[in-house]
Structures are given as structure tokens and as C-alpha cells.
Amino acid sequence: MLLHVKNVLTPDELRQAREILAQAPWGDGRITAGEQSAQAKNNQQLPEGCEATQLLQKMVLQGLQRHQLFFSAALPKQISPPLFNRYGGEANSFGNHVDSAVRYLRDGTGRVRTDVSCTVFFADPDEYDGGELMVEDTFGQHRVKLPAGDMVLYPGHSVHRVEPVTRGYRLASYFWIHSMVRSDEQRRLLFDMDTHLMSLRSRMGESDPAVIGLTASYHNLLRMWLEF
Template identity: 40%
Template sequence: MIVVENVLSPEVLSEATKALAELRWEDGRKTAGATARRVKQNQQADLTSRTGTKVRDMLLDTVKRHPVVEAYARPLKFAPPLISRTGAGDTYGLHIDNPVMGKGDARLRTDLSFTLFLSPPEAYEGGELEIETVFRTESVKLPAGSMVIYPSTELHRVAPVISGERYVFVSWIQSAIRDAAQRAILFDIANLKVGLARAFPAGSAELLTLAKTEANLIRMWADA
């Protein structure tokens, strides 16, 4: 699990927040799988409208371009995103995300899930994203504009919202690197490259060797 802070600039966050008031909302169970449908109680936006399409594309493009998302997730495909609204009394009980989503060319394996928070934490009480790991339950409630990426293999839930409204932008990623341990190695290398770039000149043997190592590992491990 990784937290990526300040994914959205203040300008993009402000534009997205204003758009929320213009969206049409529908029962969130519409897109849930058979198991999740029984524990899902929230609303999600109709993103087929003009405003919905605009805000969806703006947020997804921002996520895709973020260097930490690229380095950590190594995205191959993104599932169609959702914007969810969880109000007072609403919740999304413990569930697991569908392992495969979409049809035809849009079909993908869900390796990673992400939640991009659009509401500041003081705007609602409760509503923590709780992720069940082997060792403990991680409780996540981030500032507006920040996101968490976590394995789609983990059980998770949204705690009941006691007051206020919680808005989030969510989607799923099929990584080009199927194995989580291999992704972790590549993420370490990406971070090492940033650090070494401060210590060695561009084109140095050290940086070239590290770039070669990264490229050859990707060549060995990538689905495409």
C-alpha cells in the first residue's frame, strides 16, 4: 500500500469539487458485483453526462501522468473510474474487488485499486477506508487531492459515515508487471535513480548501468 500526496493541484481539485454539484447521482449498487452488492450503500455519479465525462477525464489523466503512480503501479490498463458519494448513514461493507473487469478489449485483471480523496477529512465524520492486511487493518483518510493505491487482493471496506459527505474518485489498474514483488523491486530502482541523479552526472557509468538494469528487468517481467 502506498499513499501519494498532492496528486491534484489546487486548481484541478477546485474544478473537480465544483463539478460534483452538477453531477447526477444513482444507486452505487448498480456497478457492484454479486457479493459486494449486498454490503454497498452509497451513491455514484453518472459520468456519461457532459460534466461527468469532463471531470472523469481530467482526474484520470492527472492520475495517469503522476510519476509516482507510473513508477509504483507500472500501469498497463485502467478500469473505467467511478466517483462515489457516501453520506450520513451510508457505508460499504467488507468486500473484495472483482478479479476481472470489463469486456473485449476493455477487459482487465485488477492488480491494484486506488482511492483519490476529493473531500477534506474535516468535511465528514467516519468514512475511513479500512484495508485488511496480513498483520493489521490499515485505516486511511487522506486530505483532498491525495490518493492511496493498494492491492486489489485485499479485503477492504468504507466505515460508516456518521455526518457530512465523503467524495472519492476510484479505479483499478492492471499492471504491466503482474508480480507484486517484482513491482516493488522496480519501484526501489526508480527511487534509487532519482537519488543517484543528484550525485552523478547525466550519462555517467553508474546511471547508465542502473538504467540498463531497470530496462532489462522490465523486459523480463512485463506482460507487454
């Protein structure tokens, strides 16, 4: 499932984030790439332990906490600490690759299974040329270039790339979700069901028998597919 989540960050948060990113100590993005990805990766990245990264991580995670749509779609068990990258100039692209199935946390405290990949955009589309996130699935290629503050979710197993940036800079955060429901197909069904349930509740109320029955079905499916 590929999903556009709007307004993860507020305009004020974006302003603060852009100020931090403008002074950030950018380094070679290949430092966090796997063997296969490193051959295709040509961008810049913030060091994971620097102050700028820590400030921005807190901001992104707070933004996620405000979005019911994100939780309904991803059903997160664990969120890897957000990372931050920049494309532009000589370091301007990332060729076709698949994310590693497991992300080992920098501090050695554990690992995250990368069921869902996420990108939050910090630059508006008119600030740079190129830089589209291209995600491949059975229906073909999907071109993603979203407004600043918006986020895209897509399956972690997808082949994807970032097209070369030919003007300006593409700024973004990226991270992964270990979902309580491993299967992308099952997550999609649950998300569709939850979306329709929210619509029914707004029109018919929580106490309507049909709403109660469908809510029970949703939670029983969730209970059947959950992994802890």
C-alpha cells in the same frame, strides 16, 4: 504495496470538481457491484455515461499523466475509466469485500485486470467523520483518509472496506490499473529500485557508471517480468 501519491489534482481542479459534484445526478452505488460486493455496498455513485462523470474522468486522467510516481509504482498497461462515489446520510458505508479480478468496460470495448486499486479523495478529512478506507494485508489493517487531491494505491486483491460516515460527505474517485507487471511483489521491488535510482541520478548524474549499471539492471528486470 500501499502508496500515498500527493497532489494528483491541483487546487483549481479540485474547485472545479467540487462544483461538478455538487450538481451531479447521484444514484445507487450497487449498480456496479458484483454479487458479493452488492451485499456490503451502501453508497451513491455517478452514472457512468453522464456528462459529470465524463468531465471528471478527463480531469483525473490528466492528473495521473503529471505524476511520475504513479507510473513508477503502477506500471500501467491500462487504466479503467475512473468512477465517482459519495458516502454520507443513509448511504454511508461499504463493508469488507474484494474487488472483482476483471472489470468489464461499460461500452463493451474490453476488460481490465484489476491488479492495482486506486482512490482519489475529493473531500478533506475535516469535512466528514468516519469514512476511512481500511485495507488489510499480512501486516494488519491500514487506515487511509487523505487530503483532497491525494490518491492511495493498493493491491487489487486486498480485503478492504469504507467505514461508516457519520457527519458530512466523503467524495472520491476510484478505478483500477491493469499493470504491465502482474505481481505486487515484483512491482514493489521495481518501484523501490526506481526510487533509489532517481535519487542517485539527482546526486551523481546520468553518466555515472554505477547509475548506468543499475539502470540496466532495472530495465532487464522489467523486461523479464513485463506482460503485454
